[in-house]
Amino acid sequence: MAAANAPSYPPLEDRPIKNTICLFDVDGTLTPARQGASAEMLAALAALRQKVAIGFVGGSDLRKQEEQLGAPAGRPVAALFDYCFSENGLTAYKLGAELPSNSFIRWLGEEPYQDLVNWVLRYVADLRLPLKRGTFVEFRNGMVNISPVGRNASTDERNQYEAYDKVHKIRETMVAEMRERFAHLGLTFSIGGQISFDVFPEGWDKRYCLRHLEAEAEKPGGVRYETVHFFGDKTEPGGNDWEIYTDPRVTGHAVRSPDDTLRLLKELFDI
Numbered sequence: 001m002a003a004a005n006a007p008s009y010p011p012l013e014d015r016p017i018k019n020t021i022c023l024f025d026v027d028g029t030l031t032p033a034r035q036g037a038s039a040e041m042l043a044a045l046a047a048l049r050q051k052v053a054i055g056f057v058g059g060s061d062l063r064k065q066e067e068q069l070g071a072p073a074g075r076p077v078a079a080l081f082d083y084c085f086s087e088n089g090l091t092a093y094k095l096g097a098e099l100p101s102n103s104f105i106r107w108l109g110e111e112p113y114q115d116l117v118n119w120v121l122r123y124v125a126d127l128r129l130p131l132k133r134g135t136f137v138e139f140r141n142g143m144v145n146i147s148p149v150g151r152n153a154s155t156d157e158r159n160q161y162e163a164y165d166k167v168h169k170i171r172e173t174m175v176a177e178m179r180e181r182f183a184h185l186g187l188t189f190s191i192g193g194q195i196s197f198d199v200f201p202e203g204w205d206k207r208y209c210l211r212h213l214e215a216e217a218e219k220p221g222g223v224r225y226e227t228v229h230f231f232g233d234k235t236e237p238g239g240n241d242w243e244i245y246t247d248p249r250v251t252g253h254a255v256r257s258p259d260d261t262l263r264l265l266k267e268l269f270d271i
């Protein structure tokens with residue numbers, strides 16, 4: 001049951017600024033990295049939602065977005081946004097109702113996945129490094145994360161590995177071999193952090209959520225979003241907002257911080 005004081009919003013098809021949606025990255029755009037949203041940001045989003053459809057698109061899972069957005073508001077995150085796109089949209093909600101989900105294993109299939117993971121384990125077994133710990137393959141809903149040193153490495157061990165990797169190019173070499181060996185699978189290999197790299201299907205970056213919006217237009221009475229604004233802080237090449245920011249279907253906005261997002265929203269939507 002909706003909370004007694006829950007605000008109400010015009011139906012999506014009756015928002016004053018028609019056929020328009022604002023999509024937001026979470027960390028560094030709506031909230032400081034890994035922290036909660038401010039009261040000012042939550043109020044701005046509520047005001048914006050009176051005018052246009054709003055959604056977030058984040059790489060983390062819904063639990064994390066509940067912590068960063070839902071908890072500070074004291075309401076479920078799915079009540080704060082028209083569209084919630086967790087894991088870039090592999091898990092998605094519209095007006096609190098779940099949209100079709102997807103997963104890496106469903107997309108790839110068990111046989112090709114085992115070919116990949118067996119190859120990785122053999123490759124890692126033959127590596128001699130200054131240190132090795134455990135969990136060389138982490139199976140996630142939308143990707144597999146591979147770490148030559150192992151995800152159990154402590155902070156010190158991470159730092160040691162990272163320095164070694166910079167000189168000896170362990171991940172770069174492994175990724176180059178995997179790109180060649182598994183070229184037929186249509187995968188993206190991304191070295192983002194300190195000790196690992198992510199492997200996921202081509203196009204399963206933040207652009208993935210756009211397919212949900214395109215599906216909306218095909219539904220009876222569904223809205224066709226002709227203007228899709230995206231706000232993100234990692235919009236440089238290599239950043240995880242870059243692909244959606246530069247997508248021709250999207251009007252991209254690069255922000256430096258949540259305060260910068262607020263400034264831009266005032267400027268663009270007079271809220």
Ligand code: M1P
Pocket residue numbers: 145192193194195196197198
């Ligand atoms: O956000 C960048 C990366 O952060 C972690 O990488 P690592 O453990 O190597 O520092 C992982 O969560 C990885 O998936 C992610 O891309």
